[in-house]
Amino acid sequence: MGFDFKLKISNAAQLVVISKGKPFLIGKEMSNIEIIENGTMIVDEQGIIFDIGTYWEMEDKYKDKTFEKVLDCTGKSVLPGFVDGHTHPVFSGDRVHEFAMKLAGATYLDVHKAGGGIQFTISHTKSSTEDELYQLLIPRLNRMLKNGTTLIEAKSGYGLETETEMKMLKVLDRASKQFQGVEIVSTYLGGHAIPKGMNAAEATDDIINKQLPELKRLRDAGEISPSNIDVFLEKGFFEYDDTKRILQAGKDIGLECNFHGDELSYMKSGELAGELGCRAISHLEKVSEEGMKAMASTPTFAVLLPTTAYILRLECPPARRMIELGVPVALGSDFNPNAHCLSMPFVMNLACVLMKMNMNESLVAATLNAAASINKSSTHGSLEVGKFADLVILSANKWEHIIYEMVDPPISHVFKKGNLVFSQ
C-alpha cells in the first residue's frame, strides 16, 4: 500500500529551523535562530521537507493522511544535519607518532621540514589502492554520521601528482554514489604542498598543465565530480602568485575557489579572495583587517577550524571581529591525520570556548553557513520547506545540549533525505 508521505517528525520540544529564506547569515543575524516549540515536520517521498509547523496545526492539517514512518519526538530536539565545511578524509596511515612529537614541543612546520606531516601521509596514500582508500573512508564517514554530519566538503591533496590526486577524487566520487548517509562535495587540492624534487614554480606548472587537464577529462567522462579548487597558501608551500595562477586556472574550468590561507603566516589571503572572487578561505588564524573587509564585501566565507588551533596550540582566528565586520562564518572539523576529529558537536564546542562564538552562531556556522560555503544552501543547512530532510534528533528538550554535552551528545537518530541512517 502506498503512503501519502514518507515521514512525520512529530511534536519535537524544539524544532530548530535556523532561518527562513536566506542563503546564509552574517553579523547579528547569526545570533537569532528560528525555533518552533512543539514542532512537527512532514517529509515527502523524495525526502524533501513538505511542511513544517506546530504539532496542533499539523495534526489538524494532515489528520487524513498516511505516513510510512512516524517518529514521536516529544521531549526531543530536532536540528538540521551538520555540514562540515572542511575535511581531508581520504588517506592511509595515521600520524599518532607526530602527535607525541607536537606534545613534546615540535611545531607543525618542524614536523613538515623533517619530512613528516603531509609528506608522510602522501607516501602512504600513494601506495594504497583506490579500493583500500575507499575501505578506509567508509568507517570515517560512518563516524561522522553518528555525530550528526550529513554533508561534507572533502579534499584530495595527498598525492600532489596526477595519478594519486585523481585516485583520491575517484574514491570520493564512489563514496558519493554508494554511501547513503553523508553527502560529499569534493575539492581538488593538488596544491597542498610542494612535491619532493620540485620547486614551487615547477609544481604550479605541473598542476596547471598536467593535473587540471586530466581532472577536466575525467570530470567530463563522469568519473570524478570536483566542485572546488584548493591551494595551501603558506610560506614554504604555495605563495601568493603561484596560488593565484592555480586558482585562476581552476576557475577557468568551472571550479570554485575554496583555499587554505593565513594559517601560520599572514599571506594576504582575504585580499586575494577579493581579487579573484573566491567562495571560501579556511583557517585565517593570521588574517588582516583589510583581508576580513575584503572577505565581507566579496563575500567570501571564512571556514574556521578550531581543532587546528587547539591541536597545534595556535592563536585562534578572530571570529568575533569577522562576525562584527559581516564576514560569513562557517565551521569545519578539518578532519585529517593532523587533527583527527570527526565530530561537529565538538567543533561547535571549541568554537564557543576558544573562539568566543555564542551557541547560536556556532550552530549557524555548522549548518546553513557551512552549506553556503560549498554552494549547497538552497537545498541543505536549515529545516525549510523544499530542502532535504537531513535531520539530527537529540534526546534533550533544549537543542543547546548538542554543544554543551560536547564529546558524547545524546543523538538518538540521524535522517538523510528522510531515510533513517543512524539510530541508538
Ligand SMILES: N=CN[C@@H](CCC(=O)O)C(=O)O
Ligand atoms: N594546513 C594544511 N592542510 C591541513 C593539514 C593537512 C595535514 O597536516 O595532513 C589542514 O587544513 O590543517
Ligand SMILES: [Zn+2]
Ligand atoms: Zn585543510
